[in-house]
Amino acid sequence: MNMTDEQGVKWMLSKVYESGYRYLAMDDGGDIFLYKNKPVKGQCAWTGDHRCIPVWFSKVISPLISWEDEEPFDIGKYLGIVDWANVPVDTKVFVSDDGRNWERRYFKHYDNGNIRRRHVCFADGRTSWSNKDNHEGIGWEYCKLAEDE
Numbered sequence: 001m002n003m004t005d006e007q008g009v010k011w012m013l014s015k016v017y018e019s020g021y022r023y024l025a026m027d028d029g030g031d032i033f034l035y036k037n038k039p040v041k042g043q044c045a046w047t048g049d050h051r052c053i054p055v056w057f058s059k060v061i062s063p064l065i066s067w068e069d070e071e072p073f074d075i076g077k078y079l080g081i082v083d084w085a086n087v088p089v090d091t092k093v094f095v096s097d098d099g100r101n102w103e104r105r106y107f108k109h110y111d112n113g114n115i116r117r118r119h120v121c122f123a124d125g126r127t128s129w130s131n132k133d134n135h136e137g138i139g140w141e142y143c144k145l146a147e148d149e
Helices: 005-018 055-064 075-079
Strands: 023-026 032-035 050-052 092-096 103-110 119-121 138-140 142-145
Touching: 005 055, 005 075, 023 055, 032 055, 092 119, 119 142
Parallel strands: none
Antiparallel strands: 023 032, 032 050, 092 103, 092 142, 103 119, 119 138
């Protein structure tokens, strides 16, 4: 199976993501580092617990980032991975139980303990403000951010 350069980069970054690293950043000398938590940009380097990456990997990744970047490179965002545990309440989402028919809802929370219906949303298009009956919400199998549409 032949892989394009972009597919190869995505594959490598997916392995990095699976290992718990969420960010990449380049220092002012051109060295690239991996971070599990979002680093903060300093005068000549990013601060945070980091790990060096191999030179060959740096050469593949370097076109994606630079020292001039104001934010670190978000691996999950690049790969299209949503960290549902950190999605704010009332975020507009599309939900579905079959992956084909989608409904508009407002996100309530992510239930990691529920195997099939982890994406909990307010019922009937309600938001946290209009949920006057304090309804617990309805879980859905599929969920995608409305801003992606």
